[in-house]
Amino acid sequence: MIRVLLADDEVIVRAGVKAILAATPDIEVVAEAGDGHEALELARVHRPDVALLDVRMPVLDGLAAAAEFRRAAPDVAVVMLTTFAEDEYIAAALDSGASGFLLKSGDPYELMAAVRAVHGAPRSCRRKPPAG
Incomplete structure (x- = not known):
């Protein structure tokens, strides 16, 4: 079972993503957060395999949270969810350490495939904190 933490400040978006993932027998949403700080706190408690983080959230945005996951929980694969497709x-x-990047407007099957892909990626392929 792939354990997922979902962080998005929009409750309806979280509900939709959770419903999509609940339709798969091998993925379980173990925690939900409304901001990056809460996501990090919940990750310590629930120890997810994958964190799905919205890019723009209050308190601590997804980019800053991804960088913190990289330092504090390097075994958690991070996938960014956003409505913004800009290269920047x-x-x-x-x-920031994300292993993947998905648009919220994408196909639900892409979301499921991305969670499985980053979870199945060898640890050596995941983004690691810089040495030193």
Whole structure:
């Protein structure tokens, strides 16, 4: 079972993403957060395999949260969810430690495939914190 933490400040978006993932027998949403800070706190408790983070959230946005996941929970694969397809967001997400980047307007099957892909990726392929 792939354990997922979902963080988005829009409750209806979280409900939709959760419903999509609940339709799959191998994925379970173990926690939901409304901001990046709450996501990090919940990750310590629930120990997810994958964190789906909205890019823009209050308190701590998804990009900053991804960087913190990279330091504090490097075994958690991070996938960014956003409505913004600009190259600068994609580059910033990858620089922050995200393993993937998805548009909220995408196909639900892409979401399921992305969760499975980043979970199945060898640990050596995941974004790691810089040495030092």
